[in-house]
Amino acid sequence: MAHRLQQLTKYVLLLLFSFISLYPIFLMFLSSFKTSQEITRSPLGMPHSISLDNFIEVWHKVQFSDYLLNSVLVSVFSLLIILLVSSMAAFYLSRYNFRWNGALLFFFMLGLMLPMKLAISPLYMQLLKLGLLDSLAGLVVVYVAGHISFAVFLFYGFFGTLPRDLDQSARIDGCNDFQVYYRIILPLMRPAIATVAITDLIKVWNDFFYPLVLIKSTGKGTIMYGMLRLFGEYDTEWNLLFSGLTLASLPMIIAFLFASRQFIEGLTAGAVK
Amino acid sequence: MRKPKHMKHLVHLFLLPALVFYVGFMMVPIVSALMNSFFSWKGLLRDQFIGLENFIRLFTESPHKETFNRALGHNVIFFLVLVPAKLMVAYLLALLINSRIKGKEWFKTIFFMPKLLSVIVVGYLFSLILNPSYGVLNTALRAIGLEEWARPWLGHPDTALYTIILVDSWYEFGFAVLIFLVGLQSISREVYEAAKIDRATGLTLLLRITVPLSMPSIMIMTILTFISSFESFELIYAMQGTSGGPYYSTDVLALYFYRLMFSTAGGGEAIGLGSALAVILLVMIATATAVSMYFFRRKAVDY
Numbered sequence: 224m225a226h227r228l229q230q231l232t233k234y235v236l237l238l239l240f241s242f243i244s245l246y247p248i249f250l251m252f253l254s255s256f257k258t259s260q261e262i263t264r265s266p267l268g269m270p271h272s273i274s275l276d277n278f279i280e281v282w283h284k285v286q287f288s289d290y291l292l293n294s295v296l297v298s299v300f301s302l303l304i305i306l307l308v309s310s311m312a313a314f315y316l317s318r319y320n321f322r323w324n325g326a327l328l329f330f331f332m333l334g335l336m337l338p339m340k341l342a343i344s345p346l347y348m349q350l351l352k353l354g355l356l357d358s359l360a361g362l363v364v365v366y367v368a369g370h371i372s373f374a375v376f377l378f379y380g381f382f383g384t385l386p387r388d389l390d391q392s393a394r395i396d397g398c399n400d401f402q403v404y405y406r407i408i409l410p411l412m413r414p415a416i417a418t419v420a421i422t423d424l425i426k427v428w429n430d431f432f433y434p435l436v437l438i439k440s441t442g443k444g445t446i447m448y449g450m451l452r453l454f455g456e457y458d459t460e461w462n463l464l465f466s467g468l469t470l471a472s473l474p475m476i477i478a479f480l481f482a483s484r485q486f487i488e489g490l491t492a493g494a495v496k
Numbered sequence: 497m498r499k500p501k502h503m504k505h506l507v508h509l510f511l512l513p514a515l516v517f518y519v520g521f522m523m524v525p526i527v528s529a530l531m532n533s534f535f536s537w538k539g540l541l542r543d544q545f546i547g548l549e550n551f552i553r554l555f556t557e558s559p560h561k562e563t564f565n566r567a568l569g570h571n572v573i574f575f576l577v578l579v580p581a582k583l584m585v586a587y588l589l590a591l592l593i594n595s596r597i598k599g600k601e602w603f604k605t606i607f608f609m610p611k612l613l614s615v616i617v618v619g620y621l622f623s624l625i626l627n628p629s630y631g632v633l634n635t636a637l638r639a640i641g642l643e644e645w646a647r648p649w650l651g652h653p654d655t656a657l658y659t660i661i662l663v664d665s666w667y668e669f670g671f672a673v674l675i676f677l678v679g680l681q682s683i684s685r686e687v688y689e690a691a692k693i694d695r696a697t698g699l700t701l702l703l704r705i706t707v708p709l710s711m712p713s714i715m716i717m718t719i720l721t722f723i724s725s726f727e728s729f730e731l732i733y734a735m736q737g738t739s740g741g742p743y744y745s746t747d748v749l750a751l752y753f754y755r756l757m758f759s760t761a762g763g764g765e766a767i768g769l770g771s772a773l774a775v776i777l778l779v780m781i782a783t784a785t786a787v788s789m790y791f792f793r794r795k796a797v798d799y
Contacts, residue, residue, distance in 0.1 A: 345528035368521030429614035
């Protein structure tokens with residue numbers, strides 16, 4: 224009997240926190256289908272009809288398609304460049320024995336300890352000089368620079384688990400250094416690539432700080448920058464606000480539903496940082 | 497088979513792109529920020545070397561001193577409240593999930609969901625939920641007869657900071673649950689079996705075995721929470737604006753830094769003061785990260 228009561232308490236607590244966890248997100252979804260009046264009169268109630276009017280209105284009113292496209296471009300390019308340059312650097316560090324490699328590894332690891340946001344003012348000046356301020360390319364450069372440390376750290380650790388005999392035998396078969404990297408190592412590192420890609424995707428997609436500081440013209444904003452404008456201009460039209468938030472969050476939530484395990488593994492691996 | 501010499505040098509191309517991005521856009525700016533803190537500034541122009549003057553002004557001169565101390569105090573409160581609100585709750589939930597229970601994966605997934613949202617989305621979403629007149633929270637409180645509990649959560653200096661910390665806990669607790677679970681699952685069954693033979697039960701088992709053996713994950717989460725308390729910016733920016741309203745009651749160091757760098761706070765000297773503040777935060781965060789990495793490495797060895 225005491226055991227049963229104990230089990231019951233456990234489930235009650237877990238379900239309570241599940242509710243706390245999900246309700247605000249559920250509320251965000253639900254409210255995006257309501258009219259402005261429904262939201263203010265009965266914030267807890269269900270919408271009277273399911274219509275996509277709010278989404279369509281947000282889409283047109285704040286150039287949502289532009290923001291979405293910018294976010295997709297920035298995320299895709301940042302991710303591809305991070306994966307390419309970091310895996311190459313980690314390959315260099317783990318497969319060659321140059322005498323500076325130890326110091327280099329330490330140098331890359333330093334980046335795990337230093338919050339880049341605090342260097343925002345010199346970074347801003349530098350992008351200004353290079354003509355990269357207020358551009359998507361500028362954002363990509365910043366995200367790549369900021370995520371290299373973590374990616375090198377993870378790839379380097381992963382390479383340690385791949386036997387060296389593998390590349391030796393490939394060399395004997397006549398592969399040059401680039402072919403070893405491209406044909407042998409890269410295909411084997413899929414799990415590590417997935418981890419880095421997912422961790423960085425969610426960070427880049429959700430970032431708000433750098434667009435806030437580095438982007439000036441609305442046409443170059445990302446989705447999170449779009450939220451700033453939405454809340455600045457339509458702060459009384461709650462139906463639009465809720466549906467904007469839903470649209471901004473939907474891509475990551477859908478991706479999560481398809482690959483929840485990889486997400487969880489990716490972000491807990493990121494805990495070292 | 498010997499390779500021709502020019503091919504050998506090509507190997508460094510593997511390193512080059514990463515190094516260019518990393519040095520050019522991360523290390524150089526960080527070193528510049530460090531240097532900038534030792535100079536006096538006239539607007540955007542670096543003037544002359546003044547040693548620690550910027551730091552001294554930040555600590556001793558009005559109104560910088562007051563703003564700095566108040567913001568630092570709020571960062572400390574942030575950390576001190578997050579420990580029970582986020583970490584202790586998360587540890588309890590991790591213990592529950594780790595016990596004999598159905599649907600472990602479901603609970604893990606559900607607790608993790610908030611972390612998928614952008615901080616800015618979380619901030620805006622909760623400013624709607626906590627709205628004094630139309631927000632869900634106050635409406636619900638009125639509906640169940642707790643009328644006197646309904647209040648402007650974010651609008652009053654007494655409650656604003658704590659409300660934001662609770663929102664931050666909501667956002668982050670699922671992640672802490674996952675980290676704690678990793679720690680709990682690494683404790684071997686034999687340890688428990690042995691303890692049971694010694695007739696250890698319930699609370700003794702928890703305090704003598706479970707907590708000490710999951711200490712590395714507890715340390716890591718505590719340090720990560722410390723770091724995030726001192727980095728917090730976006731959530732407060734979204735909910736209370738750049739001045740940490742109402743009446744600076746939610747102002748933190750990162751917001752003060754942002755105001756120095758990008759708005760009118762600090763006047764013509766702002767960049768010097770802001771850089772000094774950045775260096776202070778940098779040293780604190782880097783130290784905490786170094787400590788957490790030490791624990792992480794030790795944990796990897798222990799188990």
